[in-house]
Amino acid sequence: MVAVLITTGKKPGKGIRAIAKALxxxxxxxxxxxxxxxxxASLISRAKKRHLxxxxxxxxxxxxxxxxxxxxLENEGHHWLSPKIKIKSxxxxxxxxxxxxxxxxxxxxxxxxxxxATLSALLGAASSKRDEPISTMSASxxxxxxxxxxxxTLELGVAYEK
Numbered sequence: 001m002v003a004v005l006i007t008t009g010k011k012p013g014k015g016i017r018a019i020a021k022a023l024x025x026x027x028x029x030x031x032x033x034x035x036x037x038x039x040x041a042s043l044i045s046r047a048k049k050r051h052l053x054x055x056x057x058x059x060x061x062x063x064x065x066x067x068x069x070x071x072x073l074e075n076e077g078h079h080w081l082s083p084k085i086k087i088k089s090x091x092x093x094x095x096x097x098x099x100x101x102x103x104x105x106x107x108x109x110x111x112x113x114x115x116x117a118t119l120s121a122l123l124g125a126a127s128s129k130r131d132e133p134i135s136t137m138s139a140s141x142x143x144x145x146x147x148x149x150x151x152x153t154l155e156l157g158v159a160y161e162k
Contacts, residue, residue, distance in 0.1 A: 002053040002124025003029040018092035022154035026135035070122045089157035106135035115139035
């Protein structure tokens with residue numbers, strides 16, 4: 001299983017924080033860290049020191065979530081993974097915005113749908129072998145839906161960009 005650092009852009013709004021919390025809850029072996037005033041380079045360095053394999057950065061434009069980009073970290077450096085996920089809409093469960101970020105992380109994940117292979121490659125996640133995974137992600141060409149403990153926590157309207 002690949003370990004992922006999930007981070008936001010500077011001064012994240014409510015929608016970006018909801019996306020970050022939902023991803024953190026759903027993706028096993030992930031860490032959630034607000035970016036604050038740190039540069040992306042400093043977060044990459046921090047992730048490497050913690051032996052994490054990926055950085056998932058959630059960006060905004062005009063105060064609204066705009067896209068999610070993934071970096072693959074290697075000993076010699078890092079590179080952006082393709083595709084970037086453009087965010088068209090966000091519908092978060094009210095409970096996700098009230099959830100404390102440090103608890104409730106899934107032990108396993110199952111990714112389904114037409115874009116399951118793409119999302120799995122970006123996250124570096126293999127579907128759980130468990131009969132009943134704690135979290136599920138459904139990835140279609142226009143939507144990503146995250147379920148934790150059988151409840152829908154987040155639905156994103158998306159487009160995949162090279």
